[in-house]
Amino acid sequence: MTAGADKAMNPDEWRAGLWFAGKALNVKTVRRAADFGEVLPVCLSHNLREGNEAHRHRSPIDPTRRGLNEVLRGPASLPVAVELVRNAFDELGIVPARADAIAGIELMFQPPDGHDTSAFWSECLRWVDGRYQHVVSAVVHRDQKRAHMHIIALAVADGRLAGNTLTSGVNLLQRQRREFMGHF
Template identity: 30%
Template sequence: MPAYLSAHGINGKKQNQTLQTVAAHNTREIQAELRGGPGARIDPSRVHLNRTLAGPETAEEIVASHARILEMFGAQPKRKDQITLIEVVADPGQQLENPMAFFEAAKDWLVCWYDCPLLHAVVHYDEAAPHMHCLLVPVRDGRLQGDAIMGKRGDLARMQRDFQATVCKRFGIDPPPKMSAAERKRASLQIIDALIRQGARLSADQKHQLAQALQTAADFPSLVAAFSTAKPTPIGVEKPSKKAA
């Protein structure tokens, strides 16, 4: 099964996507997430298996380190909606003989690819599949450049190819299958059906507009994987909208 790679910019506009919240989630300091039970994503009995690859051990220290990096580079945000953090999630998509070697290689590759400071990296073994969260501070030339560092659609596609060729191939992970236009259309309709089953109320026009947006979204493979609607193209990259950049 192919690997999964997703990236998104964090600007703090959403309450569950602030630096503090992301850091607390990654370090397992949100008690509501650790209750366990049916349907829980995190198994509290396995939290001790998680491994920090880089950066501080606590959310408070991560936030403080982020502030120090911005101060060191003289790169303070000029707008409230400016991207101040990039989070990348990497999952090999299969069992590996040495998963930590894959995660270390993925972390090192991400640092080289983004060419900006690494704030934190942790591997989670307490969910259904082992995966890594990397937090990077999008600073270049003394400025926060989240949108530029995230890149455009062509840059994101190139990132996917390079990750596969540089990291995944080394660990015998198959490249992602290509999805035809028909497959993308079918998967988008299945995502909409899943949303409706979860309580979303959409008019016929809204369904049509959403289907069109999904089929052309840069993060479409990630959406497919999240809703488990079809065989995904797992190496996907999420890019925030221009309004959030």
């Protein structure tokens, strides 16, 4: 086992503040979405801070700091972002077979203490691009207690809806977390 692998397996060795989480997005995990077609728009609404004022957040949003948020990938406008997602599914000919199909994967990153830098965010995006084919949105939030980034990728692999494949087995989100933490 390499030193990097040892570090990845031992949370005590991770740099203070560094954090990664992932979540499969479907009607079960995005409660405000009534059907498959609403799942990603609801998530994009939260991430772009448009039309989600009633949403309960874990850490309060400071409206005076909203201008510090930064869109690194994808449209900054909710209607344009939603259209991009719908067009991508249409172009790929994707129609979910199940009402609770996984529409996307959301990954969240928080830098180590004192490392809210463009280099950190760029490296996170590079890491995600190596694992997902269709990243549609990456937004850095600086309007809450800690800076963090949300990345949304379509749950698509090789032109097909593949949510279970992308979140289980070798792609299990817990395994990705260990890999990411070891990467830094």
